Amino acid sequence: MSGFVCLKDITKVYKMGEVEIHAVDGINFEIEKGELVVIVGPSGAGKTTVLNLLGGMDTATSGKLFVDGADITRYNERQLTSYRRDDIGFVFQFYNLIPNLTAKENVELALQICKDPLDAQTVLEDVGLGHRLDNFPAQLSGGEQQRVSIARALAKNPKLLLCDEPTGALDYNTGKAILQLLQDMCREKGMTVIVITHNSALAPMADRLIKIKNGKVSSMVKNESPMSIADIEW
């Protein structure tokens, strides 16, 4: 309970007709504030479910989830929405930008509902897109789109930045750059970042590595000396 993020016996059961699928089956872990956490595991291990639960996009079947001391599992729909709105930044595998808005506008879209946002242009410059502010997503490359997506998440100044396979749709170099960006954000802004990946090669970059298998935490390792992403090859 001391951690910034704390999961206790979280389970998530999907009912598919008569079959119950235990996507998450009693997960426990804690995360400290300002950590870069990498959650690895094979496809279907329940990583995304955990992330969705953390992001308030889904509710746990049982167990407790505390974020910054608040019990998220007790939140209702509206509170969850507020939670997403104010505390969470999300980076998707497929960027999910609003195609009709320019890069800057996409960021601003998120900001206009935020309590304490950062300046959109600054954030975009931070992620290295200072020159593409007025481009539509269709005019940007994948990496650039993902950067916009990260900028959109960061600009909200969230307590928690959740990234679901942020490099999944990107080529190696771009992926690396994105990860570097995330690591930098964590280090520089002291933001708690959780990255989900099936690529275990990324493990060394994490402050904390959580391995998930069959809906359970198979191991959790605190990495005292994380490597810079630039040093990791895969």
Add this chain to the structure above:
Amino acid sequence: MKKKALRKEFYMEIRRSLGRFLSIFFIVAIGVAFFSGIRASEPDMRLSGDKYFDEKNLMDIQVISTLGLSERDVKALEAVEGIEKVEAGYSIDALCMKEDSQAAVHVMSVLPSLNMVTAEEGRLPKSWDECAVDADFLAESGYKIGEKIHLTSGKEDSITDTLKTDTFTIVGTVSSPCYISFGRGSTNIGTGSVSGFISVPEESFKLDVYTEIYAAVDGAKDFTAFTDEYEECVSAVLKNVEAIKEERQKMRRQEIVDEAESELDEAREKLEDAKKEAEEELGDAKKELDDGWQQLNDGKAKISASWTELENSRAALISGQEELNVNRRTVEDSQAELNSKQAELNAQLKELNTQQELLDAEKIPLEEQQAQVDNLRELLNQKQTELDQAKVSIVQLQSDNEGLNTEITEITASGEGLQAELTAMQNELNGLDPSLPEQAERIEELNTLIADNINKISDVQIKLEEVYTQFATNQAIIDMMQQEVEKGQAELTAGQQQIDEGQAELDKYWAKVNDAQQILSDGRAELTAGQQQIDEGQAQLDAAWVQLESAQAEINSGWVQLTDGQNQLASAEAEIVENEKKLADGQKEYDEGRLEADAKIADAEAEIKDAEDEISKIENAKWYIYDRDNLNDYTGYGENADRMRAIGEVFPVLFFLVAALISLTTMTRMVEEQRTQIGTMKALGYNRFSIAGKYIGYAFLATVAGCILGILFGEKVFPYIIIYAYGIMYQHMDTYVIPYNIQYALLAALAAMACTLLATVFSCYKELREQAAELMRPPTPKQGKRVLLERVPFIWGRLSFTWKSTIRNLVRYKKRFFMTIFGIGGCMALLLVGFGLKDSIFDIGLLQYHELQLYDGNIILNEDAEKEEQEQAIRVLEQDSRVEATAVNFLKQVKVGANKTWKDVYLNVAEDTEEFSEFIVFRNRRTKEIYTLDDEGVILTEKMAKELDVEPGDTIYIKDDVKGEIPYTVSAVCENYMQHFLYMTSDGYKRGYGNEPKYNSVYYSVKDGEEDTIKSVGEDVIKEEGALSVSYASGIEAQLDDMLGSLNIVIVVLVISAGMLAFVVLYNLNNINITERKRELATLKVLGFYPLEVAEYVYRENIILTILGGFFGIVCGKLLHRFIIVTVEIESAMFGRNIDFRSFIYGFLITFGFSILVNGVMYFKLKKIDMVESLKSVE
């Protein structure tokens, strides 16, 4: 689709996307239903009408003649080629009372089969004094079945010249195929317009000639009314009829002239006869009078003779009485004499009776002595008898002795005989030897016999001794008795001697008494004779009395007769006096009669002369030949069907277009959604047709099903509703012929199919063109585009990002943009048309009676009344303190023509232009410029100006019976909605007609404007003789509203259809919108947008689209409304061209309402979007 898996997938697809399937199905159904239904309404209306007209045998051709039509005309018409049936009838326009006012009615005879009237209630008239009344008229007139209706001609002639009676019993209400709507035509009596018709049996008319002939055209029934085929069929025959017209017209005149001539001849003859007859009659009368006088005088003479006779009788009676009295006295004297005689006789009788008594006393001792003698004699006779008896006994004893003597002899004889016998026997015995046997026996026997004989001889000796004793006693008795008888005989002879001596002495006394008696008897006889004489005298006297009495009676009756005679004579005298007076009267009468007869004859002669003149003036008959077009309602019905067609040409197309577009987008969307699947299939190696087949089949199935439902439903329901709606106007047409119209059904179905299938093929083609690999990838997202607005940073900079996004989205999804605008616009337009129609139609009452014709009431003056009476009525109205203003005017229906078209118009002439303009506002509808009426020209109402195609400055003509066609210049055309008016000044009228108009109408308004006041003023005035009727603006307004109510249903249909359309369109578009942008919306959700904010993001677009669509709809609606108003307008009215502001609001609100409703439904759909699922991967 031979592949099983594909087929299964196809069905699964339908099941999974049932909503989409149904939305195509329904939108096609609605579109097709509306399209084919409304289109089919027009032919269905014609068919329904045709069926009704055929059922009722509506005539095809009507002939009317100015001189009536004779039986020969009927024959002639029957002979015309192409005529199937001819029936002639009578009709006349009459006035009757309708509530408080007079109404004109068309009285017509019931035809055998044509123009069949139908009893709505009650029954058809059977007897000549029964009638059936127009059902509509009855309803508003206040008459009831069973009541009597009284008709007047409204002209100088009496109605009974035409009809057998002027009072009919209402036995039922009827409808006629000639009057299917509200119009009943015009007339030249009353107010000029007919309020209703009355059906009576043919025999109720007593006209010599028919007033009209109706004919049915051969084969016309086979054609549908209102169609060209029908028109051609009838017009061909119409030409044939025209051909005989000229001849018949001449013939008819000749007939009348001949008839009149013969009638005149008859009249002349009659006059001669009458003259002769009059002379004869007068002569007879004269003779009769003379006879009368003669008789009177005779009578008088007879009476005086009778008087004399009567006096004579009286004298005779008096003398008779006197004579009778003398006779009576004589008889009385005789009676007295007789009475004294009787008294004398009675005294003598008394003396005689005394002497008799004395004599009777002397007789008594004599009779005593006689009795003594008789007694002695008696005793003597007794002794004699005793003696005689003794003598008899002696004789008897002597005879007994003699008998005894005989007996002795006999006994002695027998004794001797026995002795002899005994001796004989002893002898024999002795002779016989006892030794011989046989002798022994004899000896024995003889011994017994001898013993017996000895016994017997001893018995006889005893008896002989007894008889000897008896004989001796008897002889002793006889001797004794003989001595006694000799002694008695001597005594008797002495007694006899004594008696004889006494008797002799007695007889001497007897002789003396008898002599006295003789004397007395003689006296008595004498007295009796006297009495008899007296009785005879009395009888004679009695007879005399009787005679006297009868004579008296005779005299009395003579007196009675005399009195009777006197009385009779007196009465005879009275009679004579009376007769004398009568005769005097008769004489007077005779004198007068002669004068009169002379005068009459003179008159008749004059009349005959007049008639001769008149005959010479008779013109040719004029035939008017009409077809059904002459029936206003009939044409009106056809026009209504045309209007329906006009509506059917525009409305459904609009609907259809929307429906087609919807299915197009839906199918396109479906194909786009299944891009990956198509790619997969392609990758698997299915050919294009198999892949496209699924979508084409999907669309085909939905469309065909929709078409079938739509056609089945639409072609029955819409025409039914439309015809039903028109049924309010055509209340008595109860036929519905609603066949399926294959033509429109196919048209609609093919169009629907073409739209959806082409759209599907097109989308499939686009997708299938691409490579499989390309298809597997998500489609390259459409590029965001800058919009024009961004170039205006002033505005753009101030917009929030959601707004920016909205605007960019709107531009980005152009298809959706236009679809929505079109859908919403269509809905709005339909609503606007619906409400607008209501405004235009229902406002005309308001405009007409509150802005243009400002009078509250209109008094129609009685044209039959005296001018003073009319003026009195006007005065009553003007002096009523509640009345604000009045205007006298002249109102009459006339025929107005220009450009060879002739129409009925109300001519309204103002007596005082200034007063008049307070009630009638002449203004331009568009510019609102107010015109004034002047003497130079006339003002015509707008609709009529358009119908006649005249503009200010043009000339129009008014048809007049006398003046022919009177030209007038139109100075202005004014706004007007109900009916058609032609306004002019009185000077203008005078100029054209040459005389002053006979003002017959007064407009008035009241100060307070209250309904009750208006009515009570009207009622007060109508009591005056000079006022005929009153009508109220509000009443007409209400009537108008009723009439137009039928369009209400059409409006309801439009509004409901519009609503359904809007709903389907919006729902469909929103649905597509949401599924298309699921990912985007999920992202927003993840970003922490509240549901409402997410909804807003979507709604914002919808709202903008709805507003844009609404404005688009306003433009479309206004145009459409205008078009429809012009097409649905009925001839006698002009509908408003305006749509109320209110209606815009309503239309907008309803459109928005639908929009909100759809968005409300969408809200839940939005809420259901699952962030996790949506964002998981690229579909």
